[in-house]
Amino acid sequence: MPGSLLSVRGLSKEFGGVKAIQSVDMDLVEGVVTALVGPNGAGKTTLFNLICGHISPDAGEVQLAGRPIRGERPHTIARLGIARSFQDLRLFGRMSVRDNVLSALEPTAWLWQPGGRRAARARLHKTEAALERTGLSALAGARAVDLSYAETKFLSLARILVTEARIWLLDEPASGLDPVSRARFVALLKEAVAAGVTVCLIEHNLDIVTELADRIAFLDRGRKLAEGEPAAILRDPELIGIYFGEPRR
């Protein structure tokens, strides 16, 4: 597909006989927001785990800008510019909000980060900017476990935002947010997309999907049933039936 930044071909994964993902093809096109939609257990999170290298696929290919990344370790894939969030957030609970974000900018495992004082100051600046944008500046010194629910959601986003990754894979980033926070969240995402970030998000709330997504990929029981414009997908009675859990033949 033209402009495809991340392409997934024939990806499959089985867990003890259960086909979690069955030969899925998907393209994330530069600057386009794709929503992964489907009932629980459709394999959406598994797809993220496969792309990011947290689990290894049984078959299939994943390419980032033409470069095969299947089989790479998760941290390598992250450094190539794919950032992801987790449904259960997985914040660094006992670290401060600032350190949660700052840590995302320090990839080296060696005792010192490269670049010396100046680079350290630059990382700190970026961190403060990310906190500012997500409205967490006042909480920079608080521990992540002490944040409120909405704040943890924004911290999770701040960790990704600061990395300047080209691709964001977001796992239900806005679930459970109150309307005000949700509006802020959507605005932040739109800003990022306008700045050239390619986003793929798993989302159950169809309002958010219609508001944000340019494309929808519909997953059910490990298969991609359809992909296309949101309007077309959301008008398909069969898909909507599956989505809202109508009894299947």
Next chain:
Amino acid sequence: MLILQLLASGIQTGVLYGLTAAGFALIFGATRVFHVAHGATFVLAGYAFVLGAQAGLPWPVSCLLALVVAIGFGLFMDAFVYRPIQRHEGAFFTVFVAAFGASLVVQNLIQFCVGRGSVSVSTPLTRASEILPGLYVAPVFWIAIGVAVALFALVTMFLDRTDAGVALRGLSENPELLRAFGLSSRRLSALAFGIGSAMTVPGAILTAATSGIEPAAGAHVVLISLAAAVVGGIGSLRGAALAGLLLGITENLIIAVLDTQWSEAAGFLVLFAFILFRPSGLFGQAVRR
């Protein structure tokens, strides 16, 4: 004939190890508590039996006393140590440290009150007779095997046939259920601790009756249980029992070739190798990293 003799004593040790380890595995599988104080249960049961017998109680009453003490201690740990910890952070290491502390308390309390030497009861059942040329076997050998097999069968049947047992097994196969269903998980975990603790009693009594039991014996028991549970595949009762049996036999057989000091180390080498190369154990499912 030395080998045969060692094999016999290995089997006797092994079945008791296996039973104790299965109790540990049952508790871990159902509640995800790494019950390091399992050894303390063992020691307490042994002392209850010995002190009861020394006080002149008839032996069935002493056995019952041991059973009550073991179950009581297991339930106490569950209700007053593990559950309060799991209520807040519940990090497994917090549980581990607390359990280790409790074992230290039990060991040193017994040392303080009873003394640090080993205690035992003498019984004609340990008098060995020659059943084959050069092979001496005492009645406790058959008792150990009989009791261990019977009790293990009983527990397995309970887990297979009754609703509570099936629920317990369900928990051990899918720990998420514990959280998802939340219902009666308290009673189930108490049940697991009760049964698991009761499974230390035969080993404790027979150890007290044969070689004697000492306050520090708990550490060895829990290390064996833990090793057996890991080698057998955490959560698998059969695996733990079999691995316990094998550890007991290895420990005794290895004396034929190496110094006794190495017998324990051999067990731990096996444990270490299993964790490195086959962390799912003999019978376990793959471990989620």
Next chain:
Amino acid sequence: MTAYLLNLATLATIFGILAASLNVLIGYAGIFSVAHAVFFGVGAYAGAQVALNLVPDVLLASLAGGLLSGLLSLCLALPALRVRGEYFVAASLGLQMLAVTVFSEAHSLTGGHGGLVGIPPASLLGIDVSSPWRFLAVCVGALTLSLVSIAILMRGGFGRGLMAIRDSESAAEALGKNVPALKTIAVAIGCSLAGVAGTLFAFQLAFINVESFTLEQSVLLMAMVIIGGAGTLLGPLVGTLLLLLLPAVLSFIPFIPATEIGTVQQLVYGLAMTLLMIFRPAGLAAPSTGRR
């Protein structure tokens, strides 16, 4: 009396280094090792051998002890990379039990149960530092150096990486942390510091045997870190002081028979560990948790 106090102070500093080094594993990296006495022992034996056979130079011996412990720490790093939680605790237990057997059986290296005796008085770059005051100064210097380097490392990106892994390994990976490398380096740092402490210990006692490097010692170290407060800079020191002073304090209580002091001491350790885990799992030195 002064000699007694000096000895106690020196031991406290040495155990301070040990607890601080274990804290790197437990408190920062979330690697719950119950085999730390092994690396303490390796450092002690290596340092003692250098002192006995080459020169009794503290610096050289510590270097050897630290280096060897750091190298052998791969035995701990390997399971730390492959398994977590209970499995890792079990693996480190296995390592601890194996090491005790090796320590007591490898007579040519460790002197077996008899241990290594007659470790010569310490010198430092040609200066005699064997007097109690001077050796205390050397140990305090080593402790300060360890604490300062741990503080610097843990406040920087390296420490943040470790703590990120401790709090969520998968999220740390997803943010580009090289988890195996970070863990291996953390284990190496913690274990080589333990090795240095071991060398100092060997010089202080002039005699070492396997008794000091058993599972009980590992658990005592663990208790120091946990009771003081894992993941804090000064917590392990608080824990060390408390647990080392305990026997001294107990010996002043009149109704405990002298022969039972060890038992009572262990009893108190155990009780303290259990109660703290129930009521204050973050340790004594940790700030109380703010809850919302």
